[in-house]
Amino acid sequence: MREITEEHLADIAVGAAILGAGGGGDPRLGELLARAAIRSHGPVRVITVDELGTDDLVVPVSMIGAPTVANEKLPNLEALPAMLRLARRAVEGEGPRAGGVLHTMPIEVGGIAALLPIAMAAELGLALVDADAMGRAFPELQMTVPTLYGIDASPVVLADEHGNAVVVEAVSNAACERLARTVCVEMGSSALIALYAMDAAQTREATVTGSLAHAEALGRAVRLARERHEDPVLAVEQHLDARRLISGKLVDVARRTEGGFSRLEARVAGLGRDAGAELTLSSQNEHLVARRDGEVAATTPDLIMVLDAQTGTAVTTESMRYGMRVVVVASACDPRFRTEAGLALVGPRAFGYDLDYRPVELLHPATRADELSCSS
Amino acid sequence: MREITEEHLADIAVGAAILGAGGGGDPRLGELLARAAIRSHGPVRVITVDELGTDDLVVPVSMIGAPTVANEKLPNLEALPAMLRLARRAVEGEGPRAGGVLHTMPIEVGGIAALLPIAMAAELGLALVDADAMGRAFPELQMTVPTLYGIDASPVVLADEHGNAVVVEAVSNAACERLARTVCVEMGSSALIALYAMDAAQTREATVTGSLAHAEALGRAVRLARERHEDPVLAVEQHLDARRLISGKLVDVARRTEGGFSRLEARVAGLGRDAGAELTLSSQNEHLVARRDGEVAATTPDLIMVLDAQTGTAVTTESMRYGMRVVVVASACDPRFRTEAGLALVGPRAFGYDLDYRPVELLHPATRADELSCSS
Structure with a gap:
C-alpha cells in the first residue's frame, strides 16, 4: 500500500473496527473524517518503517476518551495543526530529535483511532507510517509496545473542539495516562491526542508494523466474502x-x-x-x-x-x-x-x-x- | 526594597498572609521555603516594573490548590527549574517575547503564594518584580488584573512533587482555570504553577505594583505595634x-x-x-x-x-x-x-x-x- 485513497477507506475501516476488539469507536465516523480530508487534500502517502530517514520524527495521533462520547461529539480536525505544532515544539525542545521530516502514525489500529491519522496526514500533508503501537486497541495510553521498550509517551498533547490544548510531560507513561485521562474528562470525555513521538530507530523497533495494510486486508476479506455470498x-x-x-x-x-x-x-x-x-x-x-x-x-x-x-x-x-x-x-x-x-x-x-x-x-x-x- | 534577605521574610509573610484575605495557605510555610532558598543561594534582587527591559519576560509563579492540602504536602522546589524551562519554552514558542531577561513575580500577594516566587527567584537566580496580579488573593486563576487587560494566562504550566508537568494552552483564562484545576486535583489538589507570562509593557500596565513592599510594610506595622505594646x-x-x-x-x-x-x-x-x-x-x-x-x-x-x-x-x-x-x-x-x-x-x-x-x-x-x- 503506497497510498491511501478514498477507495481504501471502507476496507480499512471494517478491518480496523474488528481489530479494535470492541474499542476505538464507530469506524464509520473515522471513515467519514478521513474521506473528507482526502477529498479536500488528496491521497495520503504511506511509508513503511524501513523508509523512515534517520532524523525523521513520527508523532502518532489518536483520540482519547469514551467511544460513547466520541460518537456524539465529532473530533474537530481544525484543532489538528495547533495540536501538532504543540507536539512538535514540545518534542523539539527535547533536542536530538529535531531536524528530520515529520510523519504521523496510528497509536492503535482500532476503530476511529486507525482512521483519524489518515485524516490528519491528508489535512497536514504528512506521510503516514504503516504501523501502530498496539496491533489492536487498548483503553489506556501506557498500554503500548513502545512502553515495553521504555519509550516515553510524553509529551502528550490533548486538544478539544474549542481549541484548548494541554501538554502533559509526566515521569512515567502510567502518570501520563492518569493526567491525560483527567484532562480528557474535563474536555468532555473525548479529545484529540498526540503522543509517543519517536525517531526512526524507535519506530522500527517498538511498533507493530504493517497495521494499516493488515486492517485493509482484513476488511477486504470481509467484503469479498460478502460479495461472494460466503x-x-x-x-x-x-x-x-x-x-x-x-x-x-x-x-x-x-x-x-x-x-x-x-x-x-x-x-x-x-x-x-x-x-x-x-x-x-x-x-x-x-x-x-x-x-x-x-x-x-x-x-x-x-x-x-x-x-x-x-x-x-x-x-x-x-x-x-x-x-x-x-x-x-x-x-x-x-x-x-x-x-x-x-x-x-x-x-x-x-x-x-x-x-x-x-x-x-x-x-x-x-x-x-x-x-x-x-x-x- | 532593592533586595530581599532573610531579615525581610517574616514581615513579608505576616503582611502577605493578611492581604491573602483568608487564602494563600500558611504563610510560615512560604517563609520557610524562601528562607531555605535564600540561605542556599543568597538574597533576591527586587526590581520595580519601571526597571524592566523592553524585551524582558516576566513569568509569575504560584501554587494552585486547596490550602488545606498545601499545608500538608510541601511544594517540591526541585520541580521549579523544569517547570520554568517548560514555561519559558512554551512562551518562546509564541515568538516575539523571546530574547529578553527572564524574571519572576507573584500572581497573588497572599500567603504562600507571595513567598514562593521569592524562593523561586533565589533558587534560579532570577530577579523578582515587585508587583502581583491581584493585590490580594483570589481562588481562581482567571481572577486577575491581567485578565481585565486581555492578557492570556496561557501557557499555564503545572508541576507536581513527582516531577510531572502539564502545560495548558486554552482559549480563555476561564478555560485555563477549568483545565488547570482538574490537573491540580489529579496532582493531589496542590501543585506549582507558572502562568501569565508578560512582557515589560504588559507587566507595567496590567499588574498591581509594589505589592511586596506593601506586604512588607504591613507586616512591619504589625511587628512594630507588638514591639511597642500597641x-x-x-x-x-x-x-x-x-x-x-x-x-x-x-x-x-x-x-x-x-x-x-x-x-x-x-x-x-x-x-x-x-x-x-x-x-x-x-x-x-x-x-x-x-x-x-x-x-x-x-x-x-x-x-x-x-x-x-x-x-x-x-x-x-x-x-x-x-x-x-x-x-x-x-x-x-x-x-x-x-x-x-x-x-x-x-x-x-x-x-x-x-x-x-x-x-x-x-x-x-x-x-x-x-x-x-x-x-x-
Whole structure:
C-alpha cells in the first residue's frame, strides 16, 4: 500500500473496527473524517518503517476518551495543526530529535483511532507510517509496545473542539495516562491526542508494523466474502487465525460511561451448536475477559472480537444492544504483550481481574475456526 | 526594597498572609521555603516594573490548590527549574517575547503564594518584580488584573512533587482555570504553577505594583505595634484604611475541601462593644462575603480579613477554629476590580452570590478604623 485513497477507506475501516476488539469507536465516523480530508487534500502517502530517514520524527495521533462520547461529539480536525505544532515544539525542545521530516502514525489500529491519522496526514500533508503501537486497541495510553521498550509517551498533547490544548510531560507513561485521562474528562470525555513521538530507530523497533495494510486486508476479506455470498465471519476467523468462542444472541448488556471510559458487562446466549452455552464479556472500551459457562475462554491481551453474525463486521462495545446476533472470536496479540513485562502492562491483572493469562490458542487447541465452519 | 534577605521574610509573610484575605495557605510555610532558598543561594534582587527591559519576560509563579492540602504536602522546589524551562519554552514558542531577561513575580500577594516566587527567584537566580496580579488573593486563576487587560494566562504550566508537568494552552483564562484545576486535583489538589507570562509593557500596565513592599510594610506595622505594646489589629486597620466588621469569637466553622478548593462557612459572635452582634463569613479559599446580623457588611472583591485579636496576624481560612478570638476587617480592592468588567470577573455574582457589590467604604462610612480604636 503506497497510498491511501478514498477507495481504501471502507476496507480499512471494517478491518480496523474488528481489530479494535470492541474499542476505538464507530469506524464509520473515522471513515467519514478521513474521506473528507482526502477529498479536500488528496491521497495520503504511506511509508513503511524501513523508509523512515534517520532524523525523521513520527508523532502518532489518536483520540482519547469514551467511544460513547466520541460518537456524539465529532473530533474537530481544525484543532489538528495547533495540536501538532504543540507536539512538535514540545518534542523539539527535547533536542536530538529535531531536524528530520515529520510523519504521523496510528497509536492503535482500532476503530476511529486507525482512521483519524489518515485524516490528519491528508489535512497536514504528512506521510503516514504503516504501523501502530498496539496491533489492536487498548483503553489506556501506557498500554503500548513502545512502553515495553521504555519509550516515553510524553509529551502528550490533548486538544478539544474549542481549541484548548494541554501538554502533559509526566515521569512515567502510567502518570501520563492518569493526567491525560483527567484532562480528557474535563474536555468532555473525548479529545484529540498526540503522543509517543519517536525517531526512526524507535519506530522500527517498538511498533507493530504493517497495521494499516493488515486492517485493509482484513476488511477486504470481509467484503469479498460478502460479495461472494460466503460467510464473512468465517473469513475473519481464517484471516486472523481466530478461535470462535460462541455464536449466539446478546441477552444482557449493562453499560456505563465513567472516568472517561465506556464500561460494559454483556452476556451472549448460544444458538445453533452453541445452544445452552453462555458467554459473558467484561469490557472497558475494549473487551478484556470472555468466560464461557464460567470458564475463562479468552483474556486480554489477546483480541476478543464481537462480530455481527450476518455481516462479519465489528460490534463495538458501545453499539452492543439486546437481541443482536453475534459471533465472538479471539485471536493472538502481538507476542511482546505475552512476555512477563507485557502481561504486567496489559494482562488480566492490569485490569483488576485475578486471572492468569493463557494464550487463546492454548485455551482452544481443538476449536480452530477452519474446523468450525458453520455460521450461526 | 532593592533586595530581599532573610531579615525581610517574616514581615513579608505576616503582611502577605493578611492581604491573602483568608487564602494563600500558611504563610510560615512560604517563609520557610524562601528562607531555605535564600540561605542556599543568597538574597533576591527586587526590581520595580519601571526597571524592566523592553524585551524582558516576566513569568509569575504560584501554587494552585486547596490550602488545606498545601499545608500538608510541601511544594517540591526541585520541580521549579523544569517547570520554568517548560514555561519559558512554551512562551518562546509564541515568538516575539523571546530574547529578553527572564524574571519572576507573584500572581497573588497572599500567603504562600507571595513567598514562593521569592524562593523561586533565589533558587534560579532570577530577579523578582515587585508587583502581583491581584493585590490580594483570589481562588481562581482567571481572577486577575491581567485578565481585565486581555492578557492570556496561557501557557499555564503545572508541576507536581513527582516531577510531572502539564502545560495548558486554552482559549480563555476561564478555560485555563477549568483545565488547570482538574490537573491540580489529579496532582493531589496542590501543585506549582507558572502562568501569565508578560512582557515589560504588559507587566507595567496590567499588574498591581509594589505589592511586596506593601506586604512588607504591613507586616512591619504589625511587628512594630507588638514591639511597642500597641494594638496590632489597629495597626492593620490604619495601614490598610480598613473598616472593622466585628470583634468577637469564632463560634461555628463548617469546612470542606472539594474540587481543589477549601470551602468554609463561619460565624463570629461579637464581644465587647459588638456583643449581641453576629458576623457570618462565606469563603472559597478566600473570604468572599461577610454579613453582619444578616446585612451585607463586605463582599468580594474588597478584602475581607480575619485577624487574630491579640497578635493582629492573619487567621487563614483553613486555620479557623472554634473559640478563636478574632477581629474581622475589610478594605478596598484594586480600583480596576470595581469596574463593570472587574465585578463580572470577581464580584459576588462571579461566585454565585446574588448580591450587588457595594464598596466597603460606602457600606461603612461611619466606622473608620481610626474612630474605633478599642481592641477587643
